[in-house]
Amino acid sequence: MxxxxxxxxxxxxxxxxxxxxxxxSQSDMKYEDILEILQRHNxxxxxxxxxxxxxxxxxxxxxxxxxxELGWRR
Numbered sequence: 001m002x003x004x005x006x007x008x009x010x011x012x013x014x015x016x017x018x019x020x021x022x023x024x025s026q027s028d029m030k031y032e033d034i035l036e037i038l039q040r041h042n043x044x045x046x047x048x049x050x051x052x053x054x055x056x057x058x059x060x061x062x063x064x065x066x067x068x069e070l071g072w073r074r
Contacts, residue, residue, distance in 0.1 A: 004048040011052050015044045023063045029070065037069045038062070 006012075020035040038044075043062065047055065 004050060006045075007047055007049045007052050011049060012044050012047060013039075015047065015052050015057075019043065019057055019059065019062060022057075022059050023066060026059070027063060027067075029066060029072070033070060034066050037066050041065070 016038045017035060020031050020038055023029065023034050024031040044052070044057075
């Protein structure tokens with residue numbers, strides 16, 4: 001049985017930064033606020049390299065989570 005290990009932290013952080021950039025580009029929220037929330041919730045934190053490179057990201061769902069954290073949604 002082959003098991004993959006979690007991606008290195010720098011790969012995970014790069015994916016978080018890309019996710020924050022994507023969400024910021026389609027909203028009025030600040031990149032820094034988005035990234036801080038993604039980091040706090042450890043978004044993508046358990047992904048493997050394969051997932052970093054291939055797994056689709058649900059940007060709409062993550063944007064909703066960030067908006068709720070920032071008090072934009074109730």
